[in-house]
Amino acid sequence: MAMAIDQTKDGLTYGRFGLGIHGSGPGSVEQQVHDGDTVNVRAIGNLSVRFLGIDTPEVSFALPGSTQFRSIGDPLWEAFLTDPFASGLPPLNLDGALKDNLQSRLGSGAAANHAHHAQAAHRALEQAIAADLNARGLTRGDFHFFGAFTRELVDRYGRLLAWLNVDDQSAARPPDYNTRMLVMGLATPYFIWPNIDPWRSNGSLVDAAMSPERFRADANRPGKLRDARNAVAQARANGSGIFVADNRLRIHAFELRFLAQRRVPDRWVIDLGSVAPVLLKPQSYHTVAKVEDRLFVPADYVPLFQRAGWQMQS
Numbered sequence: 001m002a003m004a005i006d007q008t009k010d011g012l013t014y015g016r017f018g019l020g021i022h023g024s025g026p027g028s029v030e031q032q033v034h035d036g037d038t039v040n041v042r043a044i045g046n047l048s049v050r051f052l053g054i055d056t057p058e059v060s061f062a063l064p065g066s067t068q069f070r071s072i073g074d075p076l077w078e079a080f081l082t083d084p085f086a087s088g089l090p091p092l093n094l095d096g097a098l099k100d101n102l103q104s105r106l107g108s109g110a111a112a113n114h115a116h117h118a119q120a121a122h123r124a125l126e127q128a129i130a131a132d133l134n135a136r137g138l139t140r141g142d143f144h145f146f147g148a149f150t151r152e153l154v155d156r157y158g159r160l161l162a163w164l165n166v167d168d169q170s171a172a173r174p175p176d177y178n179t180r181m182l183v184m185g186l187a188t189p190y191f192i193w194p195n196i197d198p199w200r201s202n203g204s205l206v207d208a209a210m211s212p213e214r215f216r217a218d219a220n221r222p223g224k225l226r227d228a229r230n231a232v233a234q235a236r237a238n239g240s241g242i243f244v245a246d247n248r249l250r251i252h253a254f255e256l257r258f259l260a261q262r263r264v265p266d267r268w269v270i271d272l273g274s275v276a277p278v279l280l281k282p283q284s285y286h287t288v289a290k291v292e293d294r295l296f297v298p299a300d301y302v303p304l305f306q307r308a309g310w311q312m313q314s
Contacts, residue, residue, distance in 0.1 A: 004043035005158035009067065013158045017041035019229060024163040046175070049147060050159040051178045053228060055190035055253045057118035057242075061260055064090050072256075080112040080260070081251070090262045095283040102259075102286075105250045113250045117242050121186040128180055132166040150195040151205070160296075181229045185241030188252050189232050192267070192296045197224040209304035212277035219272050219295075232292040251289075267296040268312075279305055281313045 005015040019026040020040030026032075032040040063080055070076060082107065085099065094102070133143045146169075147162035155161055161201070165176040174180070181187035192230045194200055198218045202208035210218070217229040219225060235243055242249035251259075258265055265282040273293035277303060280287065288294045297305065304310065 002045040003158065004045035004047050005154065005160075007156070007158045011156070013156070015158070016044040018044050024099065038283075048159040049145075049162050049164055050155055050157075051181070051187075052150060052161050052163055052195050053178050053189065053191060054181055054187035056121040056181065056187045057114050057249060058253050058256055059115075059118045059122055061256060064260055064262055071115070072111055072118060077111040077115075078108075081106055081114070081256070082108050083257045092259070092262045092264070094264060098265075098283045098286055101215065102251070102255065105107065110250050113240060113247060114256060115250045116247065117186070120241065121181065124184060124186050128177060129166075132168075132174070136166075136168070142239070150200040152195055179228065182228055183235065185232075185235030185238065185243050188242065188249070189228060189292045189294070190254065190296070191225070191294065192298070193270075205301065206304060206307075209301065209308050211309050214276065215270075215308075218273075229292040233290070240243075259270075267298055268302055270295040270297060277310050279310050279312050284313060 002016070003018055004017070005013065007013050018041060019029065020032045020042050021027065021033045024110065026042070027040070034040060058072055060071045062069055063076060072216060080089075085103070133140070136143070144167035146165050146167040147160065148165075149160070149162050152161055163176045163178050165173065175183070178187075182189060194202075194205060198221070199208040202210075209215075235241060240246050254265075257263075265285060268287075269280040269282065269285045269288060271278075271288045272295050273288070273291055279297060285294055285296070286287075302312070
């Protein structure tokens with residue numbers, strides 16, 4: 001079935017909807033038009049949910065110059081990730097330091113490494129969802145998810161952005177799938193401001209972009225962010241998943257994406273493990289050694305941080 005919310009080739013996000021449900025079927029126009037600027041609708045097609053706070057290796061993606069998704073296990077990906085800066089490829093103007101850092105992790109076997117970790121994460125999520133369904137004795141039709149949304153509801157690809165879990169409001173409900181993937185060491189943390197605690201609960205974006213001192217105090221207080229960072233540190237210490245000693249994940253999913261799309265990183269970075277009141281340049285993310293210390297800030301929000309006393313890396 002087609003997606004209810006999707007994106008055109010030129011980047012326009014669009015959706016398809018029908019009249020909303022009333023009773024056992026679609027309601028009438030009179031029932032679903034609430035007032036002069038609101039109508040109740042139902043989605044025509046599937047919706048895709050992108051997990052907030054994490055990034056898992058890509059199972060498939062489009063190679064440069066193509067719109068067709070191809071398995072990362074394909075030999076064409078092995079050739080590309082062996083040398084994504086080879087002559088003949090579209091240009092990608094990266095800083096020398098970032099290019100050197102990437103090249104130290106790319107090369108022969110990088111695609112196979114990525115595909116291995118992608119399949120491990122894929123299987124683990126399937127198993128977690130199936131276990132939740134089976135443990136409750138539900139049919140596929142009766143099994144429901146519960147999604148918690150933040151400030152940004154939809155990403156650039158038309159996917160809903162959420163913390164997703166089984167729809168179980170009892171005290172026995174397990175952690176959300178986002179957290180479970182981190183705890184198992186199968187996902188890289190991907191903290192993007194302002195869509196994570198504690199800043200998603202502030203009254204406005206201006207309030208959430210607070211002074212460096214207050215910002216860091218909030219980042220380190222007990223809560224979902226600190227728990228997530230601790231879970232990643234523990235997975236690393238245990239050598240779990242992407243941190244396994246003899247086959248660590250060599251490049252992160254977002255790195256594979258910008259290499260393939262020939263698009264330079266554009267989110268600024270705060271080092272949560274530092275006390276410096278500095279926004280690092282987008283291409284300096286690799287200088288923050290621990291992945292759980294990287295907080296990405298979209299460029300549109302940088303002026304709010306400057307106003308609050310943050311400095312931009314020169």
